[in-house]
Structure formats: structure tokens, C-alpha cells
Amino acid sequence: MHPLLPWTRWSRTHVGSPQSGPAEYDSPVIRRKPQPKHSLKGLKIVRPPDGVSLERVAEACRYQGSGYHRTMPGRSGPPRSKPRGTKCPRHLQRQPEEVERLLREAIRAGHCGTFEGGFPRRVWRRIGQTIFEARQGSPGSGEYHGFTLTPEQAEDFQKRNADF
Numbered sequence: 829m830h831p832l833l834p835w836t837r838w839s840r841t842h843v844g845s846p847q848s849g850p851a852e853y854d855s856p857v858i859r860r861k862p863q864p865k866h867s868l869k870g871l872k873i874v875r876p877p878d879g880v881s882l883e884r885v886a887e888a889c890r891y892q893g894s895g896y897h898r899t900m901p902g903r904s905g906p907p908r909s910k911p912r913g914t915k916c917p918r919h920l921q922r923q924p925e926e927v928e929r930l931l932r933e934a935i936r937a938g939h940c941g942t943f944e945g946g947f948p949r950r951v952w953r954r955i956g957q958t959i960f961e962a963r964q965g966s967p968g969s970g971e972y973h974g975f976t977l978t979p980e981q982a983e984d985f986q987k988r989n990a991d992f
Contacts, residue, residue, distance in 0.1 A: 870941055870950060871985040873992065877943055885947060885970075886935040891928035891962070892971040914976045930955070931962050931972055939992065945969070952985065954992065959985060 876882060920927050930953050934940075940948035945968025953960045959982045962972040977985060986992065 871981065871988055872941065873939055873952070873989045874942055876938065876940060876948075880943065880946075882936050882938060882940075886932040889928075889931060889935060889947060889970045889972060891924055891931050892965060892973055914978060927974060930960075931974070934962070952989075952992065958982075959992075 876885075931951060934951045934953040935948065939952045941950035941952075942948070944964065945966075947964050947968065947970050949964050949967075951962040951972065953962070959977045960974050961977055961981075962974040965971045965973065
């Protein structure tokens, strides 16, 4: 095992035939780093802190988007590969202004998680049967990217937020 990369190991490569001598360790084999399971415990709508105006927060936030949840280029750049990332519907990828409007409506409605840096870390919005989540990039930035919840996450979210 490599001291700096614990998820690697060295493969045994035989030089020549079994009669040519002992095996040498010469090439690393990279194993996939174990992926953490997404936590569902943060999927709870909470009241905003005292003195926080949801209207002001909604006006100050921006939708930035993320290439990990896109299938086509957008203002967040080209699509990027992420095996577990759910993809945003194509019609919303073409309309970032509409997504920003939906984000602001969800904040005004109070569909927010815990606040960090003056903005909610997570915001949720339902469109038809689909539940979308927007997450703040860096705390206090007010910039969000969004994605659809998986069926497992949506079920857990509805159990925790019966009023949604």
C-alpha cells in the first residue's frame, strides 16, 4: 500500500517466465477510492434564524449550476462526469433564469434547510412529482447548484417534511 495513497496497491509483475527469477513490484494498480454514501439526515426543512428576511435572502441568491448535473454546456461550463450525480432535466438546463426564479420562490416559501453564512445550505422545490434540491456552493456565497433527489432521497424527504 502506498503511504500517501491508501487506496492504491502495487501489482506483482513477473519478468519473463517463472524460471527467470523472482517477481518484481513495479506498477501501481489504482483501486477506486470508496465513495461515501450521501447523508439523508440533512433533508429537513427548518425555520430561518430570528431576524432573517427570506425575501432579502431570496433576492441575494444566485443560481450557478454545476457541470456534474448537466448533459449539455451551460453557464457553469461543459458537462462533467460524475457517476452518482443525478441530471437536471434538459428543458431546465436551457433556462437558468427560470431555475433562479424557482430557487427564489422556494426560499420565499421557507423550504430551506439550516442556514450557513446568511444563506440556507439547502433549498427544496417540487415540480410535479419531482423534488429538486439546491445546495449552496461555499458558505456565504449565495450561489447554488441544483439537482433532482433520487427516489430514495425523495421518499425520506417526504417522511421528514410532511407539510411539503
